Amino acid sequence: xxxxxxxxxxxxDGYVAGPEQSVENPLGIxxxxxxxxAFALAAWREQHGLEGGEENASSAFVEESxxxxxxxxxxxxxxxxxxxPWGDEPWPGWWGENxxxxxxxxxxxxxxxxxxPLEGGTTFTFxxxxxxxxxxxxxxxxxxxxxxxxGGAEAIRQYLAAGLVDELSISLVPVLLGGGERxxxxxxxxxxxxxxxxxxxxxxxxxxxxxxxx
Amino acid sequence: xxxxxxxxxxxxDGYVAGPEQSVENPLGIxxxxxxxxAFALAAWREQHGLEGGEENASSAFVEESxxxxxxxxxxxxxxxxxxxPWGDEPWPGWWGENxxxxxxxxxxxxxxxxxxPLEGGTTFTFxxxxxxxxxxxxxxxxxxxxxxxxGGAEAIRQYLAAGLVDELSISLVPVLLGGGERxxxxxxxxxxxxxxxxxxxxxxxxxxxxxxxx
Numbered sequence: 001x002x003x004x005x006x007x008x009x010x011x012x013d014g015y016v017a018g019p020e021q022s023v024e025n026p027l028g029i030x031x032x033x034x035x036x037x038a039f040a041l042a043a044w045r046e047q048h049g050l051e052g053g054e055e056n057a058s059s060a061f062v063e064e065s066x067x068x069x070x071x072x073x074x075x076x077x078x079x080x081x082x083x084x085p086w087g088d089e090p091w092p093g094w095w096g097e098n099x100x101x102x103x104x105x106x107x108x109x110x111x112x113x114x115x116x117p118l119e120g121g122t123t124f125t126f127x128x129x130x131x132x133x134x135x136x137x138x139x140x141x142x143x144x145x146x147x148x149x150x151g152g153a154e155a156i157r158q159y160l161a162a163g164l165v166d167e168l169s170i171s172l173v174p175v176l177l178g179g180g181e182r183x184x185x186x187x188x189x190x191x192x193x194x195x196x197x198x199x200x201x202x203x204x205x206x207x208x209x210x211x212x213x214x
Numbered sequence: 215x216x217x218x219x220x221x222x223x224x225x226x227d228g229y230v231a232g233p234e235q236s237v238e239n240p241l242g243i244x245x246x247x248x249x250x251x252a253f254a255l256a257a258w259r260e261q262h263g264l265e266g267g268e269e270n271a272s273s274a275f276v277e278e279s280x281x282x283x284x285x286x287x288x289x290x291x292x293x294x295x296x297x298x299p300w301g302d303e304p305w306p307g308w309w310g311e312n313x314x315x316x317x318x319x320x321x322x323x324x325x326x327x328x329x330x331p332l333e334g335g336t337t338f339t340f341x342x343x344x345x346x347x348x349x350x351x352x353x354x355x356x357x358x359x360x361x362x363x364x365g366g367a368e369a370i371r372q373y374l375a376a377g378l379v380d381e382l383s384i385s386l387v388p389v390l391l392g393g394g395e396r397x398x399x400x401x402x403x404x405x406x407x408x409x410x411x412x413x414x415x416x417x418x419x420x421x422x423x424x425x426x427x428x
């Protein structure tokens with residue numbers, strides 16, 4: 001069966017977003033510092049329709065992360081916020097007219113709405129009946145390819161707690177945010193064990209890959 | 215000037231000891247799981263007077279950590295507990311007659327007592343006038359060699375917060391403890407920045423090394 005994978009960037013003190021997250025600043029105070037390693041990369045910039053950027057030891061990691069992805073799962077906040085200033089329907093999410101996914105994306109939400117097809121192969125489908133139903137739809141849409149949980153942290157945590165994730169990568173950056181949203185809180189009792197697969201040191205970040213065993 | 219270094223093992227969810235730490239169980243529930251990577255190593259076993267053990271990618275890291283150490287700083291709980299069942303004087307600490315340090319050790323405490331010389335070159339000296347005074351004494355005793363903060367987490371955190379640490383290594387293990395003592399809490403506002411030096415993947419652990427810039 002295709003794997004369920006996820007990857008996220010975390011500060012050395014365990015945060016995936018800084019304090020005072022809001023609709024205007026979803027990464028919280030200081031949260032942009034988490035992603036500086038990625039913004040500089042040609043592989044990241046190309047995925048987001050930008051030119052230039054550099055090659056370094058992160059490049060192969062990013063390219064591998066983006067390969068063999070058949071569908072994406074996403075929490076509602078990562079799609080584009082719960083109670084923003086927009087009405088529920090016309091808001092197309094954070095992602096613009098041509099989102100960087102280029103595959104079907106399934107959004108976990110409590111608000112039913114029609115699928116939102118956009119340019120470049122991304123269609124957002126809104127799933128209201130829980131994480132397992134969303135995963136089943138994503139697996140179906142992915143064909144034989146992997147399903148990736150794009151974020152946010154709460155969605156990743158829910159899938160981890162349910163023992164449904166096969167591989168987790170954490171890109172650990174030497175930043176102390178001092179507060180915000182933690183990725184791995186409340187998972188100490190989850191019936192999962194992690195096996196370290198490898199660790200890749202790159203400029204300003206170490207990419208840690210884990211296999212998850214139920 | 216000789217460097218102030220520290221190294222500690224941390225769970226992927228940020229804990230250096232599990233929940234319910236006590237005098238009888240200073241590592242807390244599950245805390246021994248943090249150190250399994252070390253117990254298996256010949257380099258660790260030799261330092262603790264044990265035979266056998268294996269060589270793997272952690273060996274060079276451990277040997278390097280143990281090299282060029284002229285003195286050790288230690289919190290009172292790591293020496294051997296605050297309010298244990300013993301009186302203040304006769305208690306020789308956790309460490310037995312021949313502690314694994316073999317250099318002068320300076321213990322941060324509020325209780326003055328006479329120095330405690332033991333076998334193998336370890337003398338515990340008890341310092342009651344704060345972390346900077348202890349560091350000055352340790353630097354003097356270390357000659358040109360480095361000073362290492364042996365732990366516990368609170369001592370490391372105090373020195374980090376004061377901007378006195380030059381190098382920090384974190385041995386990150388794929389364990390979720392779900393609670394306990396965090397190494398890096400409350401440091402978000404410390405006027406320090408970390409630069410990643412390298413990361414060494416080894417069986418069951420990744421050793422992350424950081425240079426600290428004030």
